[in-house]
Amino acid sequence: MAAESRARLICVMGVAGCGKSTIGAALAEALGAAFVEADAYHPATNIAKMTAGTPLTDEDRLPWLDALGAAAPREGTAVIACSALRRLYRERLTKAAGAPVFFIHLAGEKSEIAGRMATRGGHFMPTTLLDSQFAALEPPAPDEPHLALDISEPPDTLIAIALKELSCLTF
Template sequence: MTLRVVIMGVSGCGKSSVGEGLAARLGIPYRDGDDLHPAANVAKMRAGIPLTDADRWPWLDAVAAVLAQEAPVIVGCSALRRVYRDRIRAGAGGAVRFIHLSGSRDVIAARMAARKGHYMPVALLDSQFATLEPPGPEEAVTIDIEQSLPRLIDSLLPALQGEMP
């Protein structure tokens, strides 16, 4: 089985940090979904304008293409709605494991405010939470982000046993 993992959650939840750390532990690549957005999407978000489904479809297709063409791979992607996750699954070329990073709005807002150089403003966090359809246990592993990064990564490894490269 070829490992295809999507680290998902609202902006600021730690997708990049967890994805990079998990990829390093597993010895496979990590791709940041932020880098796959079309320039028009980045411009909208930078301007504080939430993306629409029409804006997201090409981006989700790009995420699915990375999963299909570069597996084994971990991709960070918000994948906020079930229909977005279904779109990724449909184009991924095989089974996809979703890991949902879950945390309180206050914790995530503080993380967003502290990061430098990211185009996503804290002002869009409420729209992210409004769009989020948290996955159930049949769809994803959900983990609380309010723990150390090494501990969080250690706790995810058993969920990926049997699928590691």
């Protein structure tokens, strides 16, 4: 496959309520890229568990990551909004996508994220699961291709930082 037709996959990751969908969609628009919302790939059983306040297990998440990776575009650039909380999940997503993935970790204080979750409507993830999200979170290690962004910055600033970093990458 020619280099210009290889997929460039960027995953905006972090705990629930950190802004993955907002930042991911804006970043995709700025890049002229496809946007993939991981929540759309959860089976109904996962959504029911989370809606009921039950954290997902690895057994729940691994098939979801496989489906998400399989749905990732095989050419062009795509931005995926996915929690990818643990290294295992990031590796599983990358393997299923069949292409390298660059991760943008949206990091922030639990209190700020809880406040955001409390004011958003129409999402199945209750604020009561935030502690389990932080407990599962393994921030990307230095050997993982990633950029960490502090969500206390305005979205436009986060997008500008991400675009600058991405412009220097070849993947």
